[in-house]
Amino acid sequence: MIPVIRPLLGAEEAAAAAEAITSGWVAQGPRVAEFEAAFAEATGSGHAVAVSSCTAGLHLAMIAAGVGAGDQVIVPSLSFIATANAARYVGAEAVFADVDPATLNLTTATVEPLLTERTRAVILVDQAGVPADLDAMRALCDPRGITVVEDAACAAGATYRDRPAGAGASLAAFSFHPRKLLTTGEGGMIITPDPDLAARLRRLREHGMNVSAAARHAERQSVIERYLEVGYNYRMTDVQAAIGLVQLRRLGDIVARRRQLAQRYQRLLGQIPGLRMIADPGYGTTNFQSFWVALHEKFPVTRNELLQRLASAGISARRGIMAAHLEPAYAHYRRAADLPVTERLSSCSIILPLFHQLTRDEQNQVISAMFNAAGLPFPADREPTTSAAGWPG
């Protein structure tokens, strides 16, 4: 079976993890600090705070942005459910806005009609690694005192206006889940240009302590820690950070390979009439974290039938991005706006296999199965040319 994704983890990551284990320090420590410094440098963002997941990062970003009970947070429904849940964790109301059909991201046109006196934040998702138009959203929100938190879960290696995605946000959270390009097993990173926000995030991820366990350990005299506010255990381990350091060094190569494979999909699948696919927006580059394809209404088979046909051909595809408002967790939730683009895309799109090790033969199998389902012959191919943008590697 061709999987939808396969993480790129090898001997270097294994050696780095082993080194962390044998060092005797496996919890949050020097490697987490090193990973944070490397990530801050790679994004040019001033400060990076490692956490146990992007979900944890979004939760802390909500707290740091001052979002609380009674506030409203505008989010896309067309996203992994963790985006909306982050608002709920702090007692705020998640207000679902529709998305742009080309980028799958919120736009000022979908968000502006939903702004109220209670709107405290917008969570702007870089869906599937396609950067959202952050500057436009900030131009709408900043003058109103509304914080734009970038959910860059999928966006490590993507670029926005020639900078790494996330770099222009006051708070952005990344995911290192194995479905992402850069993985630490589980894990996440929050970036911010603001040193005070970074200090608060560091405290919140470690039980609200005024001094980290690693810093206390390094002291030659006894240090009695204080707990300044109610915090959480959202720490990353040094074993994860050791893996992350290796992955970050490889990110440029991983993105380049993704873009090469994605461009071949675009070129060949683009010959199927009416198929729409993930693509770079005009103002940035995607890392092609998930290669989504939206079916035309006249596509000869339904989305679910297509998934079944692909499975029968030994190809593990997935439904497209979920719509949170259609899940039981949000079944009785107030809906401020109709979400026609979200509902259509969540029901007519799929995600095709795309990962570093995907071979030409495997990719041909996927393309051939798609043409088969469309009732068309497999096309002749020409080699693409490609280049990667941004990020280290």
Ligand SMILES: Cc1ncc(COP(=O)(O)O)c(C=O)c1O
């Ligand atoms: C847009 C988005 N936000 C948040 C998350 C949650 O990330 P994590 O699994 O690291 O908590 C994901 C994970 O897929 C995601 O795609």
